[in-house]
Amino acid sequence: MKYWLMKSEPSCFSIDDLKKVKISPWDGVRNFQARNFMRDEMQVGDLVFFYHSNAKPSAIVGLAKIASKPYPDATAFDPEDDHYDEKSDRDNPTWILVDVEYIKAFKEPLSLQDLKGYKELEGMELLKKGSRLSIQPVSKNHFEFIKSLSE
Numbered sequence: 001m002k003y004w005l006m007k008s009e010p011s012c013f014s015i016d017d018l019k020k021v022k023i024s025p026w027d028g029v030r031n032f033q034a035r036n037f038m039r040d041e042m043q044v045g046d047l048v049f050f051y052h053s054n055a056k057p058s059a060i061v062g063l064a065k066i067a068s069k070p071y072p073d074a075t076a077f078d079p080e081d082d083h084y085d086e087k088s089d090r091d092n093p094t095w096i097l098v099d100v101e102y103i104k105a106f107k108e109p110l111s112l113q114d115l116k117g118y119k120e121l122e123g124m125e126l127l128k129k130g131s132r133l134s135i136q137p138v139s140k141n142h143f144e145f146i147k148s149l150s151e
Helices: 015-021 032-041 140-150
Strands: 003-008 023-025 047-052 059-066 099-111 135-138
Touching: 003 059, 003 140, 015 023, 015 047, 015 059, 015 099, 032 135, 047 099, 047 140, 059 140, 099 140, 135 140
Parallel strands: 003 047
Antiparallel strands: 003 135, 023 099, 047 059, 059 099
């Protein structure tokens, strides 16, 4: 099993939105490294921290899991969608997604500012200066520590 952190702006798709729909495609990712994580490394059942970015505060707000194998992101083929990519080819799609399934929302958000204060999280991608990747691997030790903070 692997562990991940997936970012979403709550104004676009929040943990509460995921709670309502239960399972959702993680569409619209247009970063090659993030795409590669979904395409090449994520497995059904992997656990995910749901992170609200560009929020007040930016924070880990819940837990989800990977609910599907990777498949083409249909938004890339829809000219009416904000994530349309005219260069993406249906026979050899550039953009891939996975489905994400809601597990739970945390009682209290774990803010980025607070997380920076824990020496146990040293080296975590989220806490590195300039880190902006929307999908990030999380080590088992970091995952377990953060999960314990949420309980």
